[in-house]
Amino acid sequence: MPELPEVETICRQLNDKLKGHVIECVTILQSGREKPAGQKLIDILRRKKIESVKRRAKLIVWHFSDGTALVTHLKMTGSQILVDKKYIPKKHDRMVFEIGPHCLVWADIRKFGHINYLDSKEFADLLVKYGPEPLTLKPEEIAKLFIKPKTRNIKSALLNQQVIAGIGNIYADESLFRAGIKPTRRLGSLSAQDRMNLAKAIQEVLKEAIKYKGTSAQNYYDANGQKGSFVQRLNVYGRKNQPCKKCGAPITRIVVAQRGTHYCPKCQK
């Protein structure tokens, strides 16, 4: 699933191209995951001017000049890719937008993603459901998020979008590796230094991943249809039984919070 660095990459690319342009035409190829549904959404979006495209948590938000927003959650396999105006739709495409001189396709192989048009109040209500952004807080503020509840394990805390927004399985595992913390550790067992190390590791990993335009572990593509290259820099995620890049011990895979979790049994305590 695209996480913070992947969605941030897409939003920056879309903002560069779409900012200031007007939606000229909307085509729904597969209905069912958009709100409001069908023609109603088409009528609403036509002639809307995109003021900016920004990320919040793992959401792509198109802000319109009238204060309303179009919010996409890509979920497992979604993409928003800029294409040529002569583009011929493919099997998994859901919607096509003609925006100024550009054309954009929202596609989704597994169909878990959704796109919602929200007024300013609905948008504000949605944002309340998410925890703080890891790249706007200071490390000491992030560290405080991992104090309670003491019995929760740190991997679950990192994945919980109400605790901290935008982190998923890849960057939870990578942050814990860099901080030297085993994913099963209870929050109550973490020292102040552990929490601080983790806070710094989270920011470091996310910033680096944005620099490399994200991780294409499965089928993630950015808004230009390119793969992210952070996958080569992963230390633990997806590296079961491969040697740890730091100590050589084989990377272990266990299940924590119902998610496949990778860590180095020697480097992470």
Ligand SMILES: [Zn+2]
């Ligand atoms: Zn190691």
